[in-house]
Amino acid sequence: MxxxxxxPPLAWATLARPEKRNAMTRAFWGELRDVLxxxxxxxxxxxxxxxxxxxxxxxxxxxxxxxxxxxxxDRRAYxxxxxxxxRAVETFPKPTVxxxxxxxxxxxxxxxxxxxxxxxxxTARFGLPEAxxxxxxGLGLARGSSQLNLHWMKFLVLxxxxxxxxxxxxxxxxxxxxAPGEHVAAAEALxxxxxxxxxxxxxxxxDVLGRQTPDASGEAIDAVGMLMGTEDFGEGIAAFRExxxxxxxxx
Numbered sequence: 001m002x003x004x005x006x007x008p009p010l011a012w013a014t015l016a017r018p019e020k021r022n023a024m025t026r027a028f029w030g031e032l033r034d035v036l037x038x039x040x041x042x043x044x045x046x047x048x049x050x051x052x053x054x055x056x057x058x059x060x061x062x063x064x065x066x067x068x069x070x071x072x073x074d075r076r077a078y079x080x081x082x083x084x085x086x087r088a089v090e091t092f093p094k095p096t097v098x099x100x101x102x103x104x105x106x107x108x109x110x111x112x113x114x115x116x117x118x119x120x121x122x123t124a125r126f127g128l129p130e131a132x133x134x135x136x137x138g139l140g141l142a143r144g145s146s147q148l149n150l151h152w153m154k155f156l157v158l159x160x161x162x163x164x165x166x167x168x169x170x171x172x173x174x175x176x177x178x179a180p181g182e183h184v185a186a187a188e189a190l191x192x193x194x195x196x197x198x199x200x201x202x203x204x205x206x207d208v209l210g211r212q213t214p215d216a217s218g219e220a221i222d223a224v225g226m227l228m229g230t231e232d233f234g235e236g237i238a239a240f241r242e243x244x245x246x247x248x249x250x251x
Contacts, residue, residue, distance in 0.1 A: 011045040021058070021102075056101070
């Protein structure tokens with residue numbers, strides 16, 4: 001579902017499953033690593049742009065696929081794969097730009113968080129609604145507070161509410177907002193400007209900035225893996241599929 005196209009000095013990684021609003025299957029995380037490897041290996045590529053086909057950037061993980069995740073070992077393997085792939089975007093040595101429209105939810109929102117720069121049009125909506133199905137956002141827990149201030153991060157995790165483009169800009173997710181439909185052109189223009197700079201200087205600057213923030217990936221994997229084994233998670237997935245309010249257990 002992740003299409004790659006090199007058009008030096010830029011490369012494009014396009015989420016291409018529009019019929020499912022670019023919901024991320026388990027295979028997506030391997031595809032993401034492959035795209036990063038291809039872009040890193042091409043010396044003519046200076047900047048990588050992420051975008052989405054269809055009405056949304058991405059609605060996050062494919063809920064239908066969660067039922068196929070097995071016991072504790074498989075849950076941990078899945079989370080290591082997903083969080084590791086997102087962290088690989090963050091540590092990718094070349095600049096990355098996300099061009100966002102429509103919904104960027106769950107893993108889709110987290111993908112924007114690990115990109116270096118985010119351009120969104122006014123249709124964009126960002127959210128981490130995992131609590132609604134009995135989960136917490138893995139990468140959001142691991143790295144979110146390094147991108148947003150703590151109050152905004154808690155708002156996203158605890159309420160599950162969506163932020164519009166302007167709220168996302170105030171929260172620190174979005175750098176610039178465009179008119180509807182102009183986000184890809186704006187991201188490309190910005191990326192071409194970045195590509196004119198010295199590649200080594202960009203790589204060094206990105207690396208040093210990236211090493212200044214803490215990483216709680218291990219704690220996030222443990223926490224989300226535990227939640228995936230709870231009755232609340234099973235109830236959350238069932239309620240989502242049956243289009244009804246979940247009946248979570250009282251604590």
